[in-house]
Amino acid sequence: MAIKMSRTFLLRKLHQLTGIVPLGLFFFVHMFTNSKAMNGEEIFNKAVADIHYLPFLLFIEIFGIFIPLLFHSVYGIFISAESRSNVLSYGYGRNWLYFFQRATGVFLFVFLLFHLLHFRWGLFGSFGLTDVAVAGNADKAFAIVAADFQTVWVLVFYILGIAATAWHLGYGLFLFAVDWGLVIGEKAQKFALYTSAAVAIGLFAVGTNAAFSFVRPCGLLPQVLCEDASKTKVVETREF
Amino acid sequence: MSAANGNGAVAEKETLDNPPQVIKVNIKRRENLDSQQYTETFEIPYRRNLNIISVLMDIRKHPVTADGKETTPPVWDMNCLEQVCGICTMVINGRVRQSCSALVDDILIESGGNTIDLQPMTKFPNVRDLKVDRNPMFDHLKKVHAWIELDGSYDLGPGPKTSQEVQSERYAYSRCMTCGCCLEACPQYHDDNYIGPQAIAQVRLFNMHPTGKNTRDDRLEALMDDDGIANCGNSQNCVQVCPMGLPLTRAIYETNREVTVHGLFGWLRK
Numbered sequence: 001m002a003i004k005m006s007r008t009f010l011l012r013k014l015h016q017l018t019g020i021v022p023l024g025l026f027f028f029v030h031m032f033t034n035s036k037a038m039n040g041e042e043i044f045n046k047a048v049a050d051i052h053y054l055p056f057l058l059f060i061e062i063f064g065i066f067i068p069l070l071f072h073s074v075y076g077i078f079i080s081a082e083s084r085s086n087v088l089s090y091g092y093g094r095n096w097l098y099f100f101q102r103a104t105g106v107f108l109f110v111f112l113l114f115h116l117l118h119f120r121w122g123l124f125g126s127f128g129l130t131d132v133a134v135a136g137n138a139d140k141a142f143a144i145v146a147a148d149f150q151t152v153w154v155l156v157f158y159i160l161g162i163a164a165t166a167w168h169l170g171y172g173l174f175l176f177a178v179d180w181g182l183v184i185g186e187k188a189q190k191f192a193l194y195t196s197a198a199v200a201i202g203l204f205a206v207g208t209n210a211a212f213s214f215v216r217p218c219g220l221l222p223q224v225l226c227e228d229a230s231k232t233k234v235v236e237t238r239e240f
Numbered sequence: 241m242s243a244a245n246g247n248g249a250v251a252e253k254e255t256l257d258n259p260p261q262v263i264k265v266n267i268k269r270r271e272n273l274d275s276q277q278y279t280e281t282f283e284i285p286y287r288r289n290l291n292i293i294s295v296l297m298d299i300r301k302h303p304v305t306a307d308g309k310e311t312t313p314p315v316w317d318m319n320c321l322e323q324v325c326g327i328c329t330m331v332i333n334g335r336v337r338q339s340c341s342a343l344v345d346d347i348l349i350e351s352g353g354n355t356i357d358l359q360p361m362t363k364f365p366n367v368r369d370l371k372v373d374r375n376p377m378f379d380h381l382k383k384v385h386a387w388i389e390l391d392g393s394y395d396l397g398p399g400p401k402t403s404q405e406v407q408s409e410r411y412a413y414s415r416c417m418t419c420g421c422c423l424e425a426c427p428q429y430h431d432d433n434y435i436g437p438q439a440i441a442q443v444r445l446f447n448m449h450p451t452g453k454n455t456r457d458d459r460l461e462a463l464m465d466d467d468g469i470a471n472c473g474n475s476q477n478c479v480q481v482c483p484m485g486l487p488l489t490r491a492i493y494e495t496n497r498e499v500t501v502h503g504l505f506g507w508l509r510k
Contacts, residue, residue: 098473179474181496
């Protein structure tokens with residue numbers, strides 16, 4: 001007997017899944033790559049170049065990022081529009097989390113649109129920002145970001161974006177766990193929620209530190225932690 | 241429900257030390273399904289041990305608003321008066337609950353004033369004043385096949401044994417009185433777009449029954465419809481407001497697991 005499944009059911013399950021794989025996974029990789037800026041311009045530009053030389057890059061970009069992102073964000077806006085939040089009458093903690101998942105989602109829609117137009121396509125030249133895209137210009141990648149992060153509102157906006165993404169993804173892990181029935185009981189829910197919070201805090205810390213690495217060497221961390229970079233660079237220079 | 245401590249002694253009920261002379265009651269009213277909602281304010285003298293039902297009864301005896309206008313007695317539903325039938329559910333000071341077990345002293349201690357706001361549940365058709373039509377919930381129960389096929393052409397004999405664990409979990413779900421609190425507090429439920437925690441808990445109740453298991457897939461597939469379980473947004477308000485203390489999130493998440501396995505991975509068994 002064929003299993004009856006509605007469109008809503010399939011789309012919701014797909015929405016929950018795309019948030020974790022590939023989008024959540026991508027965010028981990030993204031923050032990790034950004035953190036290479038801790039060790040300076042050369043290392044970071046090399047990391048960007050490495051991405052440029054990934055095999056099947058266009059395929060990965062379209063099917064691994066753009067299409068899932070477009071689906072997740074547009075369907076997410078649709079889900080948010082359906083919500084009738086009542087946090088003022090029922091101010092329970094989980095109800096606030098429900099509200100913030102939608103609030104961060106809508107904010108991220110705006111932020112990611114800006115982020116893509118800005119660094120992926122360099123379309124914000126008329127706003128006093130660099131009009132060269134990071135994508136395709138690996139040799140200038142660090143310089144472009146560093147120049148734009150000198151503008152305070154840009155840096156603040158990016159840190160808010162990182163915070164919102166960390167929150168949305170962290171709590172999203174909890175939501176995925178309960179929506180797919182991995183986590184059921186109250187004890188398990190609590191454990192999953194703490195884990196989610198730890199992931200969110202970790203991602204926010206790593207991401208923010210990476211953002212500050214474009215303003216100050218080694219970001220917010222003491223510079224001793226990044227001193228080894230100069231030694232590593234020598235090894236990387238091929239003289240044989 | 242009486243709050244009993246570990247020794248079996250009933251905890252002392254909190255009462256107002258300096259009760260107000262009069263209580264102001266704002267009631268959202270409506271003539272019939274199609275008419276506009278309006279608010280009328282009543283004032284009644286305070287007395288000890290009032291609950292919302294007795295407040296409404298006092299108003300009914302003398303249906304005159306605070307500014308002296310004669311009006312019709314407010315309409316509301318009530319039956320058991322001991323929080324097991326669910327029919328007197330309404331929104332009291334912004335929070336959904338049963339009016340029979342809503343004690344005036346508790347409400348005034350919590351709000352710190354002498355005003356009580358009463359309005360009908362907002363997610364169901366408002367028949368008149370504080371009375372709503374809860375039929376959508378019974379339609380949900382029909383949709384998910386919330387019963388067990390027992391009748392045969394001969395005596396089927398006693399059903400299979402169930403473990404104590406299953407019994408106690410099923411007992412918890414069986415306490416549902418279809419009052420509507422969970423749907424009223426659910427930020428996802430409006431315009432009957434989502435079948436809601438109440439029906440999902442009943443799916444769990446009947447899917448856990450040894451005989452009910454035979455029609456398990458019918459119930460799961462009803463929950464995979466457009467208004468099904470995937471609409472849950474995990475605000476978890478349902479489990480907070482449920483007056484019978486049903487483990488509603490457990491019911492939803494257990495069913496999520498079954499629906500995921502059956503709906504998404506079912507084809508892998510072919």
